[in-house]
Amino acid sequence: MAQNPPQTSVPPGNGAAQPRPASRPQQQYSQADLNRIVMEYLNKKGFHKTEAMFRLESSNSPTPAVPAVSTATTPMAGPTEILRPRDGMLPRPDADRPREYIQSLQPPRQIREDEERAKIENxxxxxxxxxxxxxxxxxxxxxxxxxxxxxxxxxxxxxxxxxxxxxxxxxxxxxxxxxxxxxxxxxxxxxxxxxxxxxxxxxxxxxxxxxxxxxxxxxxxxxxxxxxxxxxxxxxxxxxxxxxxxxxxxxxxxxxxxxxxxxxxxxxxxxxxxxxxxxxxxxxxxxxxNEQSVLLGKLPLEPEIEKEVQAELKVKDENTEPVNGKTLVEEFEELNAPDKDSPSADSIPLPMKDASDIKRMILAVEDSRLKVKLGAIQASAPSVCMYTFHNTNANLTSLEFNSDSNLVAGGFQDSYVKLWSLDGRPLRALSKKDPHNNSDSRKLVGHSGPVYGMSFSPDNRYLISASEDKTARLWSLDTYSALVSYKGHNQPIWDVKFSPMGHYFATASHDQTARLWATDHIYPLRIFAGHINDVDCVDFHPNSNYVFTGLSDKTCRMWDVQTGNAVRIFMGHTGPVNCLAVSPDGRWLASAGEDSVVNVWDVGSGRKLKSMRGHGKSSIYSLAFSKDGSVLVSGGADNTVRVWDVKRNTQDAGPLPEAFSGDASRDGMGGGADGAKKPTEKANRKEIIATPDHMTAYFTKKIPVYKVHFSRRNLCLAGGALNP
Known part of the structure; x- marks a missing residue:
């Protein structure tokens, strides 16, 4: 058998060409070894973010198995030859020792991790x-x-x-x-x-x-x-x-x-x-x-003021006949009956009352005696007066009615507030030389951003407005001019509300806070912080000792004005909360928003009493309780004003009402502000399944309802802008 002659190795450097080896030695690395080498290299070079991303990606991908070295003979090839370096080829000293080579470059990974962990712990x-x-x-x-x-x-x-x-x-x-x-x-x-x-x-x-x-x-x-x-x-x-x-x-x-x-x-x-x-x-x-103690009763009057009002009412009773078997004094005593859980009269510092305040109290007693009874035995639907605003060019952002129901204010994207007279009387200023004294509307200019919220003072002498320009402005309705600009929020203000007692107002902002202000201070008195999202709406409790906030995080909160702390949290919505309403007796809270559901809460316990559905999948923009608290009205993006029996399915529920016919069926297909519906028009509407406490719905002509409001005599006012 012929044998190959042995090859002679040539020393390097003698000028002779070194023969090329048949193959270089190859080292089998596992995927884990390769990943480790790459990560240690990145760590050594300081590429920490790249190392973290590589570590995350490598942990998500399966590691392929390392093929085993076999010497078995296969039909296609002979036995696998373990390649060795040729003579004269010096192998790398680290070829067979990758771990030792890496460890010689830097400390072992485990040692470094232990050192880093110890450093963090200390x-x-x-x-x-x-x-x-x-x-x-x-x-x-x-x-x-x-x-x-x-x-x-x-x-x-x-x-x-x-x-x-x-x-x-x-x-x-x-x-x-x-x-x-x-x-x-x-x-x-x-x-x-x-x-x-x-x-x-x-x-x-x-x-x-x-x-x-x-x-x-x-x-x-x-x-x-x-x-x-x-x-x-x-x-x-x-x-x-x-x-x-x-x-x-x-x-x-x-x-x-x-x-x-x-x-x-x-x-x-x-x-x-x-x-x-x-x-x-x-x-x-x-x-x-929610077990924290709260005082939900009415705020008692000062004894001197109470005696003075009673004296004025007695004089009126001597000259008028009782209405519905009640005198004005009896009506006043019923309205101001003491409650067990009423706060003290001096719990909220208020300015001294003057003759105009006493006159307003007397007017409120007269209206209360003449109001329509909506819930004497069973709840009944109120009458609704709908106001439509034309030619707004989709710039109307907010609406507000005053307590006398003779004035409405609109906030616009163009940074101004506009007032309209609802009884046809011109809006006269104190100055007889005012050129707009014969006009039934007024424009209040002063903001530098869209106006998102407004509120009239209880005496109807002032208007407060909130804007994207991060300020709230107080306007005089005697001179129709700006009096004060309140600065403090860091982001746009979404809503503003006057206290039922006047003097104080609250704001809700995109900066995740609500703030309490007094009209005679340019800085906030309280900052209600702790929300984790926008505060979209705000309202006062009837006794002015508490503030309610509605949030984009789908919760509502109740804050103590005296301490500035939260005392209630209401969880149950599945969308941002757009509007709030508190019952006249202060026991219940209604909230609604983007989830198209009206939730009713018991303020004392913080628990949800019920959820009322009927607006379909449309947002709800406004809520209002009737003056006796038995009926709730809502307005929303579905172009309807809907009426709800608040007490049904609660412990205060009375006898079940008879089924309404025609325009007030339970399926939500009721009559509307535009008169009787044609059969074809009614058939084209998408059927909405409403809860049993839904009483009726009043449809408009493509007019989203921005605001609903009850007058002191239980007439419901609603307003919206026509969107052609």
Whole structure:
């Protein structure tokens, strides 16, 4: 058998050409080794963001199996030859030792991670910085994801606090706890009070709630998109402590990915599946929060004023006959009967009342005696007077009626307010030389942005307006000029409301705050902070001791004017809240918004009494209670004014009313402000299934209803702009 002659190796450098080897030695690397080498290279070069993204991508892709080296003979090839370097070819000293080679370049990865972890554990500021950064990001997130992301903050807040305490950073833990606890008092007040007493590492072992947080997983219902956004943000901010929060999420949280349908059903309500396994859901926390004592009775009159009004009414009774078997004095005593839970007369500082205030009280008593009784035995539908505004060019943004029902104000995109007289009388100014004294309308110019909200003072002498220019302006209806500009909000103001007692007013803004003002101060007296989204609407309780706010985060809140603290939270809407109305007796709150549902709440307990449906899928813009509180009227984008029996299906319900016929059927297809409907026109309407407490609907001619209002005699006024 012939043998190949042996090859002679030529020493390098002798000028002879070195023969090319048949093949270079190849080293088999696993995919994990390659990934590790790349990540360690990126880390060494300082490409931390690229390393984090590569780490995330590599963890999502399956690792291919490493082919095994085999010496078995196959039909297509002989035995696999283990290639060796040729003579004269010096192999790389690290060819067979990739791990040792990498380790020779830099410390092992595990060692570096341990060093970094130890460094983080010894730096208490990392927890504060990481949580504060995440909190700021959540508050600036899109409204679509903010409610879900906000719920993740609470368990992270608890675990950051417990981590600081367990590591002995007691002072830093106390600072962290006091800084951020106000964000979670409404939903988790009971738990926070239990955790507040923890100040030493030994307290964690003795506190059952703290032990539960350390030993059980905290369930969070969240969408896949929100979870990806959260993790991506934490990875991007790993250098400022994002890795700490990722570790907490990995160890203590159990995200439950929910579908969009489940979220829509659950939005605005506490999810019973969220929280620690085996512990009470957040609904109990809300109930505990809503147990705070409140005084919902009427604000009593000062004894001197009460005696003076009674004296004036007695004089009138001597010259007039009783109406419906009641004298004016009896009507006044009924209206001002003392309640058990009434606040004190001096709970809210008010200016001294003058003769005009007494005259207004007497007029209110006379109107109360003459008002239409809508709910004596069973609720009945009111009469509705609809005002249509033409040629607005889609610039009308808001409407408001005064308490005398003889004046209406409109706010426009063109930065002005316009007043119209409803009784045909000209709007005369005090100055006889005013050129507009014979006109039945007035234009008030002063804002530099669209006017989104307005409110008349109870004595109808002033108008307050709110605008995109971040200011509220007080206008005199005697001179039709601006008196004061109130500045303080950092973003546009969406709504403004005068107190029923006058002197005070409240504003709601895009800066996530509501503020209480007095007309004689240019700065806010109270800032109601703690909302996590826009404050869209605001209203006062009849006794002026409380302010209600409606939010884009689908909740309503009740604030104590004296302390500036929230005392009630109402959760149950599935869309932003556009409007609020408080019953005349102060016991019930009605709210409505983008979810097309009117919710009725018991203010005393904070619980929802019922939900009323009938507006289809259209937004609701305005709500108003009748003067006896038995009927609620709503107006919305479906071009209707709808009437609701508030007390039906509640403990105050009377006998069931007889079925309305013709224009007031329960399916929502009622008569309208434009007269009787033709059969074909009625057939073309989409049928709306209404709840049983829906009494009737008044349809308009393509006119969204911006505002509904009850006069003192229970006549309902409504207004809107024609959209051709």
């Amino acid at each position: 730096d208490p500021e990392v927890y504060y910085r990481a949580y504060s950064t995440l909190r700021s990001w959540v508050y600036s997130s899109l409204d679509l994801y903010k409610p879900e992301l906000f719920r993740v903050l609470y368990p992270l807040f608890v675990h950051c606090y417990l981590e600081l305490v367990s590591k002995g950073f007691v002072a830093q833990a106390k600072t962290f706890f006091d800084k951020f606890l106000s964000d979670h008092l409404a939903l988790h007040g009971v738990e926070i009070s239990q955790l507040a007493g923890i100040s030493l590492p030994g307290h964690i072992r003795e506190n059952k709630l703290a032990q539960a947080y350390r030993s059980k997983e905290y369930r969070i219902s969240v969408s896949k998109t929100s979870m990806y956004l959260l993790l991506h943000f934490l990875l991007e901010n790993e250098a400022v402590g994002g890795s700490v929060l990722i570790g907490i999420i990995n160890q203590y949280l159990k995200p439950v990915i929910s579908t969009r349908t489940e979220r829509v059903v659950r939005e605005g309500e506490a999810d019973p599946n969220e929280g620690l396994t085996g512990f009470v859901a957040n609904t109990t926390e809300i109930d505990k929060f």
